[in-house]
Amino acid sequence: MSTAVSTSRTQRDPALTGQTVVLLGGSAGIGLETARLARAEGADVILVGRNAERLERAARAVDAQSTAAFDATDVDALERFFEGQPKPVDHVLVTAGGPHYQPLAEMDFAEARRTVEEHLWLPLQLARIALEAVRPGGSLLFMGGTGGRRPAVGLTVGGTLTTGSPALVANLALEIAPIRVNLIAAGFVDTPLSASILGDQLEARRTELRETLPIGRVVGPEDVAALAVHLMTNTALTGATYDIDGGQQLLS
Numbered sequence: 001m002s003t004a005v006s007t008s009r010t011q012r013d014p015a016l017t018g019q020t021v022v023l024l025g026g027s028a029g030i031g032l033e034t035a036r037l038a039r040a041e042g043a044d045v046i047l048v049g050r051n052a053e054r055l056e057r058a059a060r061a062v063d064a065q066s067t068a069a070f071d072a073t074d075v076d077a078l079e080r081f082f083e084g085q086p087k088p089v090d091h092v093l094v095t096a097g098g099p100h101y102q103p104l105a106e107m108d109f110a111e112a113r114r115t116v117e118e119h120l121w122l123p124l125q126l127a128r129i130a131l132e133a134v135r136p137g138g139s140l141l142f143m144g145g146t147g148g149r150r151p152a153v154g155l156t157v158g159g160t161l162t163t164g165s166p167a168l169v170a171n172l173a174l175e176i177a178p179i180r181v182n183l184i185a186a187g188f189v190d191t192p193l194s195a196s197i198l199g200d201q202l203e204a205r206r207t208e209l210r211e212t213l214p215i216g217r218v219v220g221p222e223d224v225a226a227l228a229v230h231l232m233t234n235t236a237l238t239g240a241t242y243d244i245d246g247g248q249q250l251l252s
């Protein structure tokens with residue numbers, strides 16, 4: 001009797017059955033893990049990335065409905081992609097783009113401009129497109145970081161975008177309601193991006209984080225994926241920023 005009660009309390013239907021999730025940046029890291037979890041929750045997933053070969057590998061791994069290889073900051077390509085969808089999609093996660101660390105004296109302005117494209121113009125353009133391309137009550141989800149919140153040499157561009165992004169999603173949430181708009185702000189996440197930035201320092205960084213983070217382990221892309229799927233499915237959430245860093249900001 002008590003077993004039957006506890007079983008019925010823990011069983012639930014998949015949270016995204018019948019829904020379609022687009023991952024702009026779905027062939028690796030946080031986007032790919034979110035695609036995997038969304039599939040497990042019953043969604044169809046559509047993966048976007050620039051490298052077609054990596055994209056096809058990822059699509060096979062998660063049994064994606066379709067893929068499209070293009071640069072998400074290319075507005076014409078982004079528009080064509082959404083126009084090509086047979087019906088409005090339910091959720092879009094943007095993991096395209098990366099961080100920017102460069103002291104002003106050494107700044108490559110083309111690279112800096114590209115970072116602004118990724119973290120300001122892409123969200124704005126996507127929100128405009130979403131008015132037609134995302135169903136009311138669906139959601140847009142953007143990625144930001146926590147590392148750029150404290151000023152430091154090399155963080156002028158990254159820090160400006162980091163601190164501005166919560167205002168961006170809050171305003172967009174009003175502009176395109178009832179489509180919901182949220183931001184995930186991550187600390188270190190163990191993904192191919194982190195590996196490429198840290199190179200041979202990666203293992204030392206993982207060890208340091210395991211020894212110092214309050215959670216006693218490194219945050220992985222599957223942790224961020226769990227938060228992303230929650231933000232897609234909890235219809236009370238919009239206009240807000242959700243930190244996920246294992247307590248990294250609490251350390252001095």
Ligand SMILES: NC(=O)c1ccc[n+]([C@@H]2O[C@H](COP(=O)([O-])OP(=O)(O)OC[C@H]3O[C@@H](n4cnc5c(N)ncnc54)[C@H](OP(=O)(O)O)[C@@H]3O)[C@@H](O)[C@H]2O)c1
Binds near residue numbers: 099
């Ligand atoms: N990892 C971290 O510690 C961390 C922390 C805070 C914030 N973030 C942010 O979270 C996001 C995802 O990070 P991640 O670690 O998952 O990165 P990742 O492992 O490098 O994966 C990024 C994915 O996005 C695709 N992509 C990148 N630029 C694109 C573009 N312009 N158009 C279309 N697809 C693009 C990549 O494929 P292609 O290269 O083939 O296009 C790949 O599928 C980034 O914005 C990153 O800055 C990461």
